[in-house]
Amino acid sequence: MSFWTGKQIVIGIGGGIAAYKSLEIIRRLREAGALVVPVPTPAGLRFVTELTLQSLAGGPVHGELMQPRQPGEMDHIRLAREADLVIIAPATADLMARMASGQADDLLTALLLARRGPTLAAPAMNPAMWSHPATQRNVARLREDGLLVIGPESGAMACGESGEGRMAEPAAILEAARRALTPPILAGRRFLITAGPTREELDPVRFLTNHSSGKMGWETALAALRAGAEVDLVHGPVALPPPPGARLLPVTTAEEMRAAALEAWQQRECDAAILTAAVADYRPAQRQPDKIKKEHEEPEMHLTLTQNPDILAELSARANGNQVVCGFAAETGNALERGREKLVRKGCDLLAINDVTAPGCGFGSETNIVTLIGRDGWEESWPLLPKEAVAERLIRAIHALLGQRHPT
Numbered sequence: 105m106s107f108w109t110g111k112q113i114v115i116g117i118g119g120g121i122a123a124y125k126s127l128e129i130i131r132r133l134r135e136a137g138a139l140v141v142p143v144p145t146p147a148g149l150r151f152v153t154e155l156t157l158q159s160l161a162g163g164p165v166h167g168e169l170m171q172p173r174q175p176g177e178m179d180h181i182r183l184a185r186e187a188d189l190v191i192i193a194p195a196t197a198d199l200m201a202r203m204a205s206g207q208a209d210d211l212l213t214a215l216l217l218a219r220r221g222p223t224l225a226a227p228a229m230n231p232a233m234w235s236h237p238a239t240q241r242n243v244a245r246l247r248e249d250g251l252l253v254i255g256p257e258s259g260a261m262a263c264g265e266s267g268e269g270r271m272a273e274p275a276a277i278l279e280a281a282r283r284a285l286t287p288p289i290l291a292g293r294r295f296l297i298t299a300g301p302t303r304e305e306l307d308p309v310r311f312l313t314n315h316s317s318g319k320m321g322w323e324t325a326l327a328a329l330r331a332g333a334e335v336d337l338v339h340g341p342v343a344l345p346p347p348p349g350a351r352l353l354p355v356t357t358a359e360e361m362r363a364a365a366l367e368a369w370q371q372r373e374c375d376a377a378i379l380t381a382a383v384a385d386y387r388p389a390q391r392q393p394d395k396i397k398k399e400h401e402e403p404e405m406h407l408t409l410t411q412n413p414d415i416l417a418e419l420s421a422r423a424n425g426n427q428v429v430c431g432f433a434a435e436t437g438n439a440l441e442r443g444r445e446k447l448v449r450k451g452c453d454l455l456a457i458n459d460v461t462a463p464g465c466g467f468g469s470e471t472n473i474v475t476l477i478g479r480d481g482w483e484e485s486w487p488l489l490p491k492e493a494v495a496e497r498l499i500r501a502i503h504a505l506l507g508q509r510h511p512t
């Protein structure tokens with residue numbers, strides 16, 4: 105079951121070329137288990153056909169105010185009340201002008217006037233139209249009325265011009281939609297999260313590292329952002345798209361990660377830290393300025409390594425009593441026993457223990473198996489779950505602990 109399973113989402117489609125991107129939004133929502141109801145304006149239907157919308161949504165398209173699907177039924181009132189979320193993509197200049205003045209001359213605007221729940225608009229138009237004072241006035245008024253707005257972005261436009269006016273990409277719209285539906289239990293909180301591997305260079309061409317992909321940290325950052333927190337994400341080299349809204353602090357080495365994490369922890373008064381990063385415990389004692397040459401007569405080569413600072417132990421030592429510090433433990437046998445010992449040694453409040461040799465667990469996988477333990481002996485074991493679900497549980501546990509220590 106995904107977050108979207110069973111949720112009813114109305115997709116309002118205005119008359120703009122970006123309407124083609126709304127098809128991707130419908131496809132993705134349906135794939136994730138949502139019930140999608142397309143409501144195009146008459147102009148929207150000139151850009152995408154009813155048949156395409158019907159096929160992708162797997163149900164009827166509602167387009168006519170005066171022609172309800174069932175005799176006697178008020179489509180605009182029913183849809184406005186039943187939908188968990190209304191997404192308007194694209195929200196054209198004309199559509200937003202009509203919404204701002206409370207017009208209700210087609211099914212979509214009538215529905216929006218009757219709507220009281222969360223509604224998200226993704227504006228799309230020519231940059232001159234977007235920057236026009238009338239459009240800016242309308243958007244400001246709609247925001248005041250409670251409309252959530254994502255984008256527009258800057259870039260090349262279908263009209264051949266370039267500037268601010270491109271509709272946000274479907275992935276960004278879906279992430280904003282998800283946040284609109286997530287209770288903001290962490291509003292006003294700031295989280296420090298570390299993710300990914302570190303790299304310790306031997307010479308200009310070689311380095312020591314590990315298998316961390318950054319996924320566990322990314323999902324943790326997304327879960328915190330969805331719950332309304334501000335997130336400082338200190339991360340090693342990863343190949344993942346930035347979580348929208350996170351303050352990214354890219355680093356390479358363990359020492360750089362320590363400096364970035366300590367600065368965020370102290371200067372930015374974080375409420376909690378979750379350290380999912382796989383930090384190299386050792387680095388080469390000396391980085392060679394030139395490539396180390398192969399010595400043909402030497403069958404072995406010996407490296408001298410120096411211990412890296414322990415970021416988790418340092419943050420824990422500097423925590424002020426209200427702040428919550430949660431580490432991760434990557435274990436390969438006797439996971440619980442070693443994890444309990446690690447929690448005491450590093451002095452953190454919580455430790456998420458994962459046995460990285462278990463199937464579906466640890467590095468690079470989409471799933472994880474975690475036992476969360478606390479200082480007072482509290483423990484909770486979770487089954488194999490998508491990393492997204494592990495992150496959500498973790499965020500809930502930290503929220504509960506923060507609430508006990510320092511209510512907002």
Ligand code: PMT
Pocket residue numbers: 298300315316317318319320321358379380381382383384385412413414415416417430431432433434435458460466467468469
């Ligand atoms: O990134 P993925 O591919 O999604 O994989 C996820 C993961 C396996 C990396 C993640 O679930 C995980 O287990 N992260 C911790 C990895 C690790 O370094 O474990 P550790 O037991 O060596 O370290 C314990 C804790 O101390 C960790 O929170 C680590 O960030 C921290 N640490 C370790 C060494 C060091 N020098 N400084 C630290 O702060």
